[in-house]
Amino acid sequence: GNSVTQMEGPVTLSEEAFLTINCTYTATGYPSLFWYVQYPGEGLQLLLKATKADDKGSNKGFEATYRKETTSFHLEKGSVQVSDSAVYFCALSPQGYKLSFGAGTTVTVRA
Amino acid sequence: DVKVTQSSRYLVKRTGEKVFLECVQDMDHENMFWYRQDPGLGLRLIYFSYDVKMKEKGDIPEGYSVSREKKERFSLILESASTNQTSMYLCASSSDRAGGYTFGSGTRLTVV
Numbered sequence: 001g002n003s004v005t006q007m008e009g010p011v012t013l014s015e016e017a018f019l020t021i022n023c024t025y026t027a028t029g030y031p032s033l034f035w036y037v038q039y040p041g042e043g044l045q046l047l048l049k050a051t052k053a054d055d056k057g058s059n060k061g062f063e064a065t066y067r068k069e070t071t072s073f074h075l076e077k078g079s080v081q082v083s084d085s086a087v088y089f090c091a092l093s094p095q096g097y098k099l100s101f102g103a104g105t106t107v108t109v110r111a
Numbered sequence: 112d113v114k115v116t117q118s119s120r121y122l123v124k125r126t127g128e129k130v131f132l133e134c135v136q137d138m139d140h141e142n143m144f145w146y147r148q149d150p151g152l153g154l155r156l157i158y159f160s161y162d163v164k165m166k167e168k169g170d171i172p173e174g175y176s177v178s179r180e181k182k183e184r185f186s187l188i189l190e191s192a193s194t195n196q197t198s199m200y201l202c203a204s205s206s207d208r209a210g211g212y213t214f215g216s217g218t219r220l221t222v223v
Contacts, residue, residue: 034211043115043201043214044154089154098144098169099212103153 002027006090006102013080013109021075021105023064023090031094033057033066033073038087038104047075047088080109114138115215117202123221130189132218134202140213141206143185145169145177148199148217160185192222 007022025033032051036044048057053068064075073090090102118133136143144159146169156169158177166177174196178186185204189196199219203212 036214041216043216044203044212045214046211049211098156098159101154103151 002031002092002094002100004090004092004100004102006088007105009104010106010108013107015081015109015111016079017109019075019077019080019084019107021088021090021107023073023075023102025071025073025090025092027071027092027094029094030068031092033064034091034093034099035062035064035073035075036089036091036101038089040086044089080107082109082111085109115202115204115213117200117215117218119218120216121219121221123223124189124192126193126222128189128192128222130192130220130222132187132189132200132202132220134185134187134215135183136185136204136213137183138204138206138213139182140204141182142204143179144203144205144212145175145185145187146201146203147171148201154201157187192220194222196220197222 003026005024034049035047037047038044048059050057050066056065062077085108087104087106089104091099093099115136124130145157146154155171160166160179176188199217201217202215205212
């Protein structure tokens with residue numbers, strides 16, 4: 001079946017540190033891949049997406065590259081801020097609908 | 112700004128009550144979804160709908176039903192609320208089959 005496995009948290013970082021959240025997937029065919037972010041007390045927001053192999057999604061300083069050979073879509077940011085504290089979800093859409101989500105990774109950035 | 116609006120941010124209901132959670136989107140999206148979010152379990156799909164009066168079961172439909180009488184509105188119904196339905200409920204909509212959902216702010220339901 002289709003599934004997403006993402007790095008367990010929580011992750012605690014200092015400001016300006018480098019952030020990586022690992023995400024691997026299992027799917028048939030060629031799924032689209034997504035990262036969503038959930039700030040405290042809010043719903044989820046689409047952070048970035050990639051729809052085919054080798055695509056790089058980017059937004060707000062975050063990047064992720066669709067790697068079919070390693071079935072991965074790791075999220076990275078070079079210099080985090082306190083405002084990046086949130087829960088991050090990796091997700092896939094094997095047929096373009098009905099997203100499957102990872103369990104979420106809680107990130108806390110300290111000043 | 113496009114929106115998915117959930118009618119309540121917080122609800123407290125008694126065991127056995129019939130509970131309605133309302134979701135309205137103003138983007139003319141065809142697809143709408145209901146998820147629940149629990150610590151350590153991530154998001155789980157309850158029901159979804161591709162069109163008016165159409166519905167399909169997700170991964171955990173037991174104890175829930177839905178209604179979509181109009182394109183913009185998708186209601187989640189707990190026929191007889193139980194304590195194990197205490198959770199955060201998230202509504203989402205999308206307009207294409209490549210994903211990119213827009214989520215509402217969520218309804219935190221407590222069943223006592």
